[in-house]
Amino acid sequence: MSDTSFDAIVIGAGSGGLSFGQTAAKLGARVAVIEKDRLGGTCVNRGCVPKKLMWTLAHAVKQSRELATQGILEAAPAINMATFRTKSDAHVNGIVDSFNETLDDAGVAVFRGSGLISAPGEITLGEQILRADKIVVATGGRPARPDIDGAELCKVSDDILAMTDLPDSIVVVGGGYIGCEFASILAGLGVDVTLVSDGDAVLTEFSAPLQILAEANLKAQGCSVVLNARPQRVERSGDTLRVTLEDGSTLDVADVLLATGRAPNLDVLGALAEDVNLSDSGQIDIDDGFATSVPNLFAIGDCTTRLPLTPVATDDGRVLALNLFGGGADPVATSHIATTAFLMPPLAEVGATDDLAKGTDFQSLSEGVLSSGQKHAWHVALDGDQITGLAFAADGAGEAAGFMAQIVAAEMPRKTATQALPVHPSSSEEIFDALKTD
Numbered sequence: 001m002s003d004t005s006f007d008a009i010v011i012g013a014g015s016g017g018l019s020f021g022q023t024a025a026k027l028g029a030r031v032a033v034i035e036k037d038r039l040g041g042t043c044v045n046r047g048c049v050p051k052k053l054m055w056t057l058a059h060a061v062k063q064s065r066e067l068a069t070q071g072i073l074e075a076a077p078a079i080n081m082a083t084f085r086t087k088s089d090a091h092v093n094g095i096v097d098s099f100n101e102t103l104d105d106a107g108v109a110v111f112r113g114s115g116l117i118s119a120p121g122e123i124t125l126g127e128q129i130l131r132a133d134k135i136v137v138a139t140g141g142r143p144a145r146p147d148i149d150g151a152e153l154c155k156v157s158d159d160i161l162a163m164t165d166l167p168d169s170i171v172v173v174g175g176g177y178i179g180c181e182f183a184s185i186l187a188g189l190g191v192d193v194t195l196v197s198d199g200d201a202v203l204t205e206f207s208a209p210l211q212i213l214a215e216a217n218l219k220a221q222g223c224s225v226v227l228n229a230r231p232q233r234v235e236r237s238g239d240t241l242r243v244t245l246e247d248g249s250t251l252d253v254a255d256v257l258l259a260t261g262r263a264p265n266l267d268v269l270g271a272l273a274e275d276v277n278l279s280d281s282g283q284i285d286i287d288d289g290f291a292t293s294v295p296n297l298f299a300i301g302d303c304t305t306r307l308p309l310t311p312v313a314t315d316d317g318r319v320l321a322l323n324l325f326g327g328g329a330d331p332v333a334t335s336h337i338a339t340t341a342f343l344m345p346p347l348a349e350v351g352a353t354d355d356l357a358k359g360t361d362f363q364s365l366s367e368g369v370l371s372s373g374q375k376h377a378w379h380v381a382l383d384g385d386q387i388t389g390l391a392f393a394a395d396g397a398g399e400a401a402g403f404m405a406q407i408v409a410a411e412m413p414r415k416t417a418t419q420a421l422p423v424h425p426s427s428s429e430e431i432f433d434a435l436k437t438d
Contacts, residue, residue, distance in 0.1 A: 003109075004128065004130050004131060005030075005130075005131045006030045006031060006032045006109070006130065006131070006132040007024070007029040007030045007031065007132060007134065007325070008029055008030075008031050008032075008132050008133065008135070008136060008324065008325075009031070009032045009033075009115075009123055009130055009132040009135050009136070010032070010033050010034070010135075010136040010137075011034045011115050011117075011123070011136070011137055011138060011139055011268050012033075012034070012035065012041065012137065012138035012140060012265075012301070012303075013033050013034075013035035013039045013040070013041060013103075013110070013138075014040065014041020014042060014043065014044075014138060014139075014140045014301060014302075014313065015040075015041055015043050015044075015301065015310045015313040015317070016041075016138040016140075016300040016301035016314065016316055016317040017033055017035075017041070017136070017138035017300075017301070017317065018033070018039065018041075018099060018102075018103070018317070019313070019314045019315070019316075019317030019318050019321075020136055020300065020317035020318070020320055021033045021103065021108045021317075022102060022103065022108065023317065023318045023321035023322065024321040024325050025106040025107050025108045026106060027321060027322070027325040028325065029321075029324070029325045030109075031107075031108050031109070032108070032109040032130060032132070033103065033108055033110050033111070034111045034112075034113065034115040034123065034130075035110065035111075035112060036112070036113055036114045038096050039096050039099040039100060039103070039110075040092075040095060040096050040099055041140050041301075042140050042141070042142075042302070043310045044092060044095050044096065044099075045092060045096070046157065046158045046161055047161075047310075048310055049091070049092055050088050050161045051157075051161060051181065051182075051185070051342065052342060053087075053088045054084075054088070054161065054185055055184075055188075055342045057079070057084055057189070058185040058186070058188030058189045058344070059188060059344060060077075061076075061077060061079060061188055061189055061190065062187075062188035062221070062372075063370060064076055065077075065190070066370040066371065067369065067370065069371070070369060070370070070371060072369060079166065079189060079190070081163060081164050081165055081166055082165075085162070085164050111125055111128075111130070113126055114267075114268075115130070115268055116267075116268055116270040117135065117268060117269055117270040117271060117272050117297075118270055118271050119271055120272070120294065120295070120296065120297070121133065121135065121296065123135065124270075133296060134296050134298065134324055135296065135297050135298070136290075136298045136299065136320065137269070137292075137298070137299040137300075137303060138299070138300050138301045138313070138317065139264070139265040139266070139268055139301075140265055140301055140302045140303055141262040141263055141264045141265060141302040141303060141308070142262060142263055142265060143156035143157050143258065143261075143262055143263075144258075144261045144262055144263040145258055145260070146173070146231075146260045148231050148232060148234065149232070149233035149234065149235075150233050150234030150236075150241075151234065151258065153234050153235075153236055153241060154173075154234055154255075154256040154257065154258045155255055155256065155258070156257070156258050156259075157182065157257070157259060159257075160182055160186075160257055166186075166189055166191055167191060167253070167255040168191065168192060168254050169191065169192040169194075169253040169254050169255070170186055170192070170194070170253055170254065170255040170256065170257055171194045171195075171231075171241075171243050171251050171253050171255075171256045171257070172193060172194070172195045172196065172257045172259055173197075173231055173243075173256065173257065173258050173259060173260055174196075174197060174258065174259035174260040174261070175195060175196075175197025175198075175199055175202035175203065175204070175225075175227070176202075176203065176204065176205060176259065176261070177203060177205050177206075177341040178259040179195060179197070179202075179257075179259030179260075180195070180203050180214055180218065180341060180343055181341055181343060182257055182259060183195045183218055183223050184217075184218060184221060184223070184342070184343040184344050185342075187218070187221040187222055187223050188221065188344055192222075192253075193221075193222070193223045193224070194223070194224040194225075194251055194253070195218065195223055195224070195225045195226065196226045196229050196230075196243070196245070196251075197225075197226070197227050197228075197229070198228065198229065198230045199227065200227055201215065201227070202214050202215050202218070203347070205341075206339075206341065206347060206349060206353070206391075207349055207379065207391050208356075209356060209377065209379050209391060210341075210347045210377070210391055210393060213361060213375060213377050213393055214341070214343055214347060214393075216374075216375065217343060217344065217345070217374040217375065217393075220372060220373035220374045220375075221344065221372075226245075229245050230245065230246045231243050231244070231245055231246075232244050232245060234256055237252075239254065240252050240253070240254065241253055241255065241256050243256060262302065262308065263282065264282060264283045264284065264302065264303040264304075265303060266282075266284070266303060272294050272297065275294050276292050276293055276294055276297070277292065277293040279305050281305075283303060283304055283305045284299040284303055284304045284305070285304075285305055286298070286299050286300075286304050286305060286306070289320075289323055290304075290316060290319075290323075290331075298320060298324075300313060300316045300317050301316070307337055307339075309339060311337070312332070312337060315331070316331055319331050335350075335351055335352065335408065336350070336351075336405055336408060336409040337350065338350040338401035338402055338404055338405040340397060340398040340401050342398065344374065345364075345374065345393055345394050345395050345397060346393070346394075346395070346396075346397040347391070347392070347393040347397060348392050348393075348398055348400060348404065349379075349389070349391035349392070349401075349404075350389065350390055350401065350404050350405045350408050351388050351389030351390060351404075351408035352381045352383075352388040352389035353379075353381065353389045353390075353391050354381075355381040355383075355388065355389060356379040356381050356389060356391055357380070357381060357382055358379065358380045358382065358434055359377065359378055359379030359391070360377065360378070360430075360434075361375045361376070361377045362375065362376055362378075362427075362430055363376070364376045364394065365425050366395070375393075376393050376394040376395075376427050376430075377391070377392070377393040377394075378390075378391070378392050378393075378394075378427070378430050378431045378434065379392075380431065380434065380435065385413045385414050385415060386412070386413055387407055387408060387412050387413070387414060387417060387435075388408060388411075389408065390404040390407065390408060392404065392427075392431070394427035394428075396427070400428065414435050417432070417435055418432060418435050420432075
């Protein structure tokens with residue numbers, strides 16, 4: 001093979017592309033990765049990682065302010081966002097550097113630039129032509145801007161994660177998990193937040209009980225929640241943005257965040273664009289083996305119809321590499337994929353969450369000193385004696401989510417689960433106690 005011919009080329013070095021490249025190389029394949037931006041993709045650079053760091057700051061500030069309100073702390077803390085951003089960026093840079101080292105150690109060739117599929121098995125990269133038997137599209141997505149007047153005046157999630165100053169007030173447009181997470185984070189940092197959603201509930205990616213709890217907890221944080229509303233236009237007047245809703249009402253704020261979904265990055269399809277089948281939402285249709293409608297063209301991650309979650313993209317990249325160059329593997333079942341929304345407190349669920357038969361809201365022990373007004377919750381789905389779904393809202397729910405998924409994947413009977421004992425005092429006690437009784 002020449003320096004421009006490979007067994008496989010993956011376009012995009014996000015979670016899925018990195019996982020595929022490293023796994024395939026370890027299996028002996030000659031692999032190239034093409035990336036036009038920084039290694040790590042959305043999650044590391046403009047998504048999960050910096051968002052979780054921002055959540056960590058907001059959570060600490062929120063609790064400190066609540067303790068100050070109770071007279072337990074002398075004063076609420078001041079926030080230096082510029083220093084936070086420096087620390088956050090340094091952490092992200094360290095992760096990106098580690099990816100460079102890992103790819104180099106694995107023998108993966110890294111090409112920088114915007115690759116374009118110019119023919120089956122062929123990618124044009126500037127003046128260079130790269131060829132491979134298998135091409136993998138792992139190009140992820142980007143924030144989508146709705147078609148409203150003044151959308152260009154608004155921020156998207158990338159902008160929020162780059163802020164070095166906090167606005168006094170903000171309208172968050174979109175009641176999905178991205179909008180709800182940023183509403184909770186910004187409210188925790190002391191921003192006056194109004195969440196506007198065109199649906200009749202927030203967090204509709206989650207089960208009904210957690211949707212209701214999320215709305216209540218956002219309101220307890222001080223967020224205004226406006227449902228069944230859609231912005232018509234955004235206009236600037238001096239330092240203020242005026243958001244006009246379809247009913248004619250207006251909201252005057254310092255900033256507007258558009259959290260109205262994400263669009264797949266499909267420009268790389270080039271000459272094959274018309275041959276690749278897309279879903280109604282514009283993502284690449286794939287089969288159970290991640291194959292597209294074009295022979296030897298595969299796709300993984302957020303540009304496809306699979307769940308847009310980092311662990312899913314990472315595992316799918318591994319599975320695809322094993323199927324192409326190793327002994328084969330099956331993709332993880334959707335019912336075994338845990339998901340978390342980092343509100344305050346976080347919410348997590350897995351499994352058959354449409355059939356949550358048991359559950360309740362409760363106050364955590366920390367309310368004894370915080371008095372936040374926010375509640376925790378647990379819900380369980382049962383098929384006979386088997387645990388088929390779990391939903392949990394509590395501090396640490398994101399950490400518990402993986403173990404919840406293992407319980408569901410193991411098809412654990414309720415009796416087996418209750419043979420273990422939880423820590424006291426903890427929110428998990430509520431679930432264990434409930435499983436012991438009908």
